[in-house]
Amino acid sequence: HEEWTQQLHQCFVDAVSLLGGADKATPKSVGRIMGIPRIPLHHLKSHLQNYRLAKNRDYKSNDKMEENVIPGIGEKEIQPQRHKTMLQLQMEVQKKLQEQIEVQGHLQLRIEAQGKYLQSVLKQAQEILASYSEIKATKFQLSFYGAMSVPKQSLNADCSSDSCLTSIDCCSNWSVES
Structure with a gap:
């Protein structure tokens, strides 16, 4: 049985930090990263639990970590694999x-197009x-000028304003003085 050496532990710590810390790391993911x-x-699981405890209790990581052992792992295998x-x-x-x-480039293009x-x-x-607004203003002008041009009373009670202009028979009582 070999102990968790400082170098092996450092490889473990690097893997844990790459995974976002001891709380986010899992034994399988740590093992994959350590390679x-x-x-x-079960050794990784135990070591991770001890590491979490040491972190939570503010112990130095080396004090608690060197107690674990791993069978058949030597220092020479760790460095190249790491x-x-x-x-x-x-x-x-x-x-x-x-x-x-x-993805950001595609999103930028879509944002610009939008x-x-x-x-x-x-x-x-x-x-x-x-x-x-132009139509409304035109309608207002037409209704305003139209209201101004229509007389309020007929000149002759017997004739409408239209018929006085078009029919002489209706308006025969009018005389033109010279």
Whole structure:
């Protein structure tokens, strides 16, 4: 049985921090990130529990962690695997960032298109309101001038205003003086 060495523990701590801390890390995810297949899951689970307890009680992480043992794991196996795992994680993060940048670019294009569409709708609404206002003003002017041009009383009680202008028989009692 080999103990959790400082180097192995540091690999564990790095994996936990990459996962967002001890509260978010799970034994399986820590094992995947550490990339050391010979560490049994129950050892990772126990180590993670102790690490959480040490974090919660503000103990130094080295005091409690060196009590656990792992059978058959040597220092020489940890370092190359750790570098490989960290490189894989970095590549995954870069890939996700690239995907996120692409998504943001597509969203930006959609936002700009939506903005142009809304501007055209607003312009059309303004044009409709402007034409409606012009029609309303024209109707008002027509009704105003129309009311002014129609006489309130007929000149001759027997004739309407229309017939006086068009029929001489109706208005025969009128005389033109020279």
